[in-house]
Amino acid sequence: MKNIGSYPNVRLRRNRKTEWSRRLVSENNISSDDLIWPIFITEGKKQKKEINSMPGVYRYSIDNLGQVVEKAVKFKIPLLALFPHTPSKLKNNNGSESLNENNLVCKALRFIKKNFKKDIGLMCDVALDPYTSHGHDGLLNKKYVNNDKTVEILVKQSLLLAQMGCDVIAPSDMMDGRIGKIRKALDKQNYELTQILSYAVKYASNFYGPFRDAIGSKKNLIGDKKNYQMSFLNPNEALREVALDIKEGADFVMVKPGMPYLDIIKLINDNFKIPVFGYQVSGEYSLIMNGINKKLISKNAIEESLLSFKRAGASAIVTYFAPYFASKLK
Ligand code: PBG
Helix, strand or coil: CCCCCCCCCCCHHHHHCCHHHHHHCCCCCCCHHHEEEEEEEECCCCCEEEECCEEEEEEEEHHHHHHHHHHHHHCCCCEEEEEECCCHHHCECCCHHHHCCCCHHHHHHHHHHHHCCCCCEEEEEECCCCCECCCCCCEEECCEEEHHHHHHHHHHHHHHHHHCCCCEEEECCCCCCHHHHHHHHHHHCCCCCCEEEEEEEEECCCCCHHHHHHCCCCCCCCCCCCCCCECCCCHHHHHHHHHHHHHHCCCEEEEECCHHHHHHHHHHHHHCCCCEEEEECHHHHHHHHHHHHCCCCCCCHHHHHHHHHHHHCCCEEEECCHHHHHHHHC
16 A cells, blocks of 8 residues: 555544544445345244344245335345245145245245235255255265266255245255256246356355254254365355356355354455345354353444444355334434
8 A cells, every 4th residue: 555644644533523424434335225135934824933143134934924014124234035934734854845836935926926016035055954854965875975966956055036926046955056047947947047156155154053043954964064065164166156247147155154254255346247135144143142142242233233244245145134224224
């Protein structure tokens, strides 16, 4: 850096003296346009049940999704991400419930698209973990998730979701080559405008615990996901993943988890010109929420945490704080 001058001519605290001046020189900002709100869906009627491991986050039955959509529209949140809590009796080895057009996510998509002609996007995960009895994102061959057989099912799952009205198909499974195969299949069926958000860089992280509890896969999971999710030691590999997914037709890429991986968001942003999203995952949410509930940290830590994504260059953030934070922005 040149021409930074020196003390006492230069006093950086001058610009920090007043609130208006601090606002004037702020380099980053956040608005509700930057937020993606993840929603958990459960069976039954009139359900809105708090998830034990995620205070302030609920599972909704489909008939209660109206209040969620209304709230999101009111707060100008552009995109909802739908996640099913599949009853364990519907889970099996190959996750066949994922292809049932009357599964929870499909019913939710139809319900929202039929009843709310509002300008709001719906995004759905493509992966088998909500549906498999072993809790893995794909088909198991002994302890190894078979890539190509899994991709075949993911392609079918993607097509079904697109048919049900899903706007953004979000493969979160980390199989090789699935973005290209999904893009091709969507185009062939005239869904060439259905967007693909690739969870391009998804680390085998210890921060997913509460989510697995929320979708009911925690007790199921056998072993870990390290033979498909990435090692958190590897930034170069993240760049390779992103490069491949861009080539295969991804419209945006996700880095997940968020706060422990802001360096990766920045790295991608410096190397590619594609929108990068960050996922502030369940473990990050619960840590912050518990800190707030125990009065260890201020509620303002939520904004601080979300702004850190913006500073790293994320264009949007998947966060369970979306409704709370958007209401505060208003
Ligand atoms: C599943 C999936 C996971 C999350 C989103 N989609 C968990 C996992 O890979 O085990 C985690 C989200 C969170 O922790 O908030 N493919």
